[in-house]
Amino acid sequence: MATKVIVNIPGETPYDVRIGAGALDGLGQRMRAVEALASMERVLVITDANVAPLYRDQAKASLAAEGFRVSDIVVPAGEETKSLAVAGEIWEAMAQLSLERDCVVVALGGGVVGDLAGFIASTYMRGVSLVQVPTTLLSMVDSSVGGKTGVNLAAGKNLVGTFKQPAYVCADTSTLVTLPEREWTCGCAEVAKSAVIDSDEFFFWLVDAADALAARDEAVAAEAIARSVVFKADVVAADKTESRGVRECLNYGHTLGHAVETLAGYGTFSHGAAVAEGMRFAARLGVALVDTPLELVESQDALLDALGLPALAWSAEPEAMLDAMKRDKKARHGQVRFVLPRDVGAWELVDVDDATLLEHLGAWERSKG
Structure with a gap:
């Protein structure tokens, strides 16, 4: 039906x-x-x-x-x-x-x-x-x-x-x-993004449904699509042309994600895999800048793992990542902006200065061994 x-x-x-x-x-x-x-x-x-x-x-x-x-x-x-x-x-x-x-x-x-x-x-x-x-x-x-x-x-x-x-x-x-498995998990990343930004109800539903979604359960997939569409429709209705700051929440995970895609080469990683990496980075950045709870970092990591989106075994030099982020269309006046989760269903748009961002990108690079 x-x-x-x-x-x-x-x-x-x-x-x-x-x-x-x-x-x-x-x-x-x-x-x-x-x-x-x-x-x-x-x-x-x-x-x-x-x-x-x-x-x-x-x-x-x-x-x-x-x-x-x-x-x-x-x-x-x-x-x-x-x-x-x-x-x-x-x-x-x-x-x-x-x-x-x-x-x-x-x-x-x-x-x-x-x-x-x-x-x-x-x-x-x-x-x-x-x-x-x-x-x-x-x-x-x-x-x-x-x-x-x-x-x-x-x-x-x-x-x-x-x-x-x-x-x-x-x-x-x-x-x-x-749909190939790579493309399936790519979509799962955007579902996860929507759930983290939207609400406790969506997030904890997805935590419970993650294994079934990863296994392509038809009813769960249809529910995930409908929930994501409702979330996005509500955001777009509040900010049709991304001029009021509301719609920018849809960029959660995309700031680092787009830089990964650019530097690794388009197609090296799926868009979703890059966004998932960006979500992991943004949540950790949020701990330092907006008091994101460590529990959310851990819960999000576990959710992404369950959806078949492990942390990438790839990195680039912090200066190259920063340059790629500054060339992204989401940057403003040469300042890199991040959507950071204060908690599930609560987010903040933050301008991050170069020194702070380079410090965290360095930690990200070192985490890759």
Whole structure:
């Protein structure tokens, strides 16, 4: 049975997130039920080379059955696809297909496809409709909801992007069956992030459910997705464009995590593995700066271990990590900012001076032996 979460963001049209096995078969029907999409004729499915052989035909068949004229573009799989060069090729292809403002872009895939297709939809002809069809745990619990889009530059991740809310999100949990273990644990990291920041109720539910989630229990996975979507929807509703400081809580673990991804090389570690490492670091930094309880550090470590996200056996020189953090888009005026947990469900956004950060990065590096 499907679960429906309604995302209601001030100034935006509310949209449904449908979570459940078999949701993809009803994609066309559900899109026709969305007022903004009901009269649309043209649909462009953007997917990648990994997902296309698995789910492209199923998605296109559902859309065609409702009278949509469907085209598709398949991009290479991997983080390197999130580039202005690939975006330019897709814009040109859309023009060659004579797609106009009344077309719908359907993002079928994981976070890379979702971010890229969302960016395409927000910019082609100054904006066309977008539907997100996430096929990874990470994209279901995080990137398909909330409207952030983006592409990478050589200098860092997601440095060019827009805010573009989808008209509908279709999270078919049966697509998770084909997900590699690396990608499953990647999504688990974002669930853990949400639980730590959200509340005792979510956190302790996840502690109890961690083994089942790691084992891909279908009911537990659906519950984890729904809880994460509700959490993110509430945060985005309070701070749509990350201008009030509230939405920055979603960056918990990402400050060090993005630096790890940049210095290790995109793809060396999954995004989730890097974020989990960032959560471990931020909690320890929090002990020194905001009196984070040691009990939380230990509980979070145990939770990440249970979810298949052990501490990374990798490090880099503190000065290189600091430089990477300062080039990240979350830095302000050359100052590195961290989301630090004061306790479960309570967090603080802290500017950390270079000397303090270098001291803690040195301790982090030494901990790797």
